[in-house]
Amino acid sequence: MGRYVIRRLLQMIPVFFGATLLIFLMVNVMGDPVAGLCGDRKCDPATAIRLKKEFGLDKPVWQQYATYMGNVFTGDFGTAFNGQKVTELMGAAFPVTIRLTIVAIVFEIVIGISLGVLTGLRRGRPIDTAVLLLTLVVISVPTFVTGLVLQLLLGVQWGVIKPSVSSEAPFDELLVPGLVLASVSLAYVTRLTRTSIAENRRADYVRTAIAKGLPRRRVITRHLLRNSLIPVVTFIGTDVGALMGGAIVTERIFNIHGVGFQLYQGILRQSTQTVVGFVTVLVLVFLLANLIVDLLYAVLDPRIRYA
């Protein structure tokens, strides 16, 4: 087990360098970022040269990358164009996005899995058909439509919530945005669980468990659900990374100042330091989430062992 973890961690190193290099190059391809700092006019050349020097933009790209990576390992993610340290931006943005992601994941687990179990056990019944139809609708409607409609109905028409999240972004204000963010994944989780449960219900070990005279509740939670959750856990695990990076739309609609907001602004302003810094952290989150998922397999299914 320990050896497996170490091997996986070592594998992360090339992935990490490859991903950051790609992002670095992509942001650089967009051209000279300093020109955008002076509005609809030309920066005065002397100041432009000094700014480029300050942000290290006067050096060749490979050298910029090398310096940047060197700094990253000492914990220095550089400075954004508005003079703020990128670490400072991260400190403000990540807690918010993590809270939002937690809300979304909790929704996925609680609602998604319960609906999945419910429909999987009652396959073909009206409730199954109804939930299936509902998930189809949720999957086919884009997130920004769900977001805007909920915002307009709950926020403006009925006044149940505030249409946007305050800058502190406490958990209770993140409930609706979290639901919106989770909606599509939630539908997938429901469908995955449903199929998995329906399939395993006829498996030998379930029949054995019932024949042993175990109470139905125990059969479902200990035997059926545990085995059916493997694909669902994989999905949710990879979804953590996707939710954190892909919250741009939801964060914009509800004015949440999280990772999505910083990334969006960083891209518009071509701030290499901001974009690469945030993406680097997201890459790490993604890699770690995947590792945890793989380790969870062993917990869920004793047949899987890592050596």
Next chain:
Amino acid sequence: MRGATHAKWAACAVAVTLAATACGGGGDGGGGGGSGIVTSSWGDPQNPLEPANTNEVQGGKILDMVFRGLKRYDPKTGEAKNMVAESIESKDAQNFTVKIKDNWTFSNGEKVTAKSFVDAWNYGANLENNQKNAYFFGYIEGYDKVHPEKGEPSAKTLSGLKVVDDRTFTVKLTQKFSTWPDTLGYPTFSPLPKAFYDDHDAWLSRPVGNGPYTVDSYTKGSKMSLRKWDAYPGPDKARNGGVDMVVYTDNNTAYTNLMAGNLDLVDDVPAAQLRNAKSDLGDRYINTPAGIIQTLAFPFYDSEWTKPGREKVRRGLSMAINREQITETIFQKTRTPATDWTSPVLGEDGGYKAGLCGDACEYDAAKARKLVEEGGGIPGGQLKVTYNADTGSHKEWVDAVCNSINKALEKDKACVGNPVGTFADFRSKASQQELDGAWRAGWQMDYPLIQNFLEPNYFTDASSNDGKFSDKEFDKLVNEANGETDNAKAVAKFQEAEKILARKMPAIPLWYQNGSAGYSDKVSDVSLNQFSVPVYDQIKVD
């Protein structure tokens, strides 16, 4: 009680306009109106919030609340009026003596002296401080030493600035510039307290100035709370208790919040909501002219466009654009068809002249076709109009302009839009002369002077002359106008120079942009100034 307060304010307003004397003074019985807080939409400033480093509206909003300079532009008329300055005098339009009023202090108690200005300007001009508005000090003697185009600066201070005593300093310019005092309302010329230099980081996280508001708290990237400064010595005390500026990533969300009653003021109504704004807000929707003009610029570094006769092509293209229709259908009248190269906010006396462009700015398809043909047709057979696709919904109007040109010239592909991904990339291409064909050029004035619309854009090798247009006669007239001590004569000279633009058409004037804003029923007396920045200090909370 209420009526009395109103009357007092009216009296103050009259007094201010008549003699620019201080009014209100001290905290005597209701001198400042209510104590309610206004919440307003805001965008994250692009640059650090230093006066000489802020060149866009979002940072400008804060500077306008926290600072007062020598002059201030009257939010209604745009006239530059003395604020901290008692007088700015000159005999030769080149050497100025500035006297400042005695009663001004920064909100930390420090006195505003001549040195507060001179030090701040030296800081702003110095190349080593990386201030993006440094070129504003370019007219002051010694600028080439502290801000050389190449290499390290050889001086730390501008030789043209001299402190005479606590309340007086002199300024020597490198050339005659009669309207120079009128440029001093721009926030870049604000005074700075000692704390700015002593602990720069602390100052940046909570700016201290001499304006009607003080910064109460500032969470970068999300919110700034400004509170009324009770001991503010100026005539334009805040009429509310303070302003909370909340950052919105998307102005649609801000508008939704205004509708839900969570926000009092949205100063940028999203294009998609313009259609509804009137019915949603009624008279709480404002749409007033701002000092912004949009043009289509041409590349004069490309020999194809400088050939004789090409001005006919440009004039023809200008006539092929149906400005009326585009401003009405796409912009819902938040833009006005342009007929000169300035802006209506200058006023007739300031140099705005409707119709100066002549019939070249009137839609006439048949004439347009004829002119383009006479001029030898569009170089390369097709006009590419480059724009940035990330902000400002430029795609819609560029497509509409091209559509109008194609229809008028009766060719399917005479004009096509050419989007560039980001604003930064677009600006970098434009400023390095990498664009072929036309591109969208917007100009937001720095100060309400005709000089500011013409010189930076069309003078040979001027800072924003991306198209490299050059005309000897135009340059000569601009220089003459700058040396003219009489304002009316200067304006006339500038207009003469502008007539050359009408003939040569280096950029096609499209439309004047308005500022738009919407506000809730909790506040009143909301207006926008010529820079489309809300006049926060006048807002009343009911």
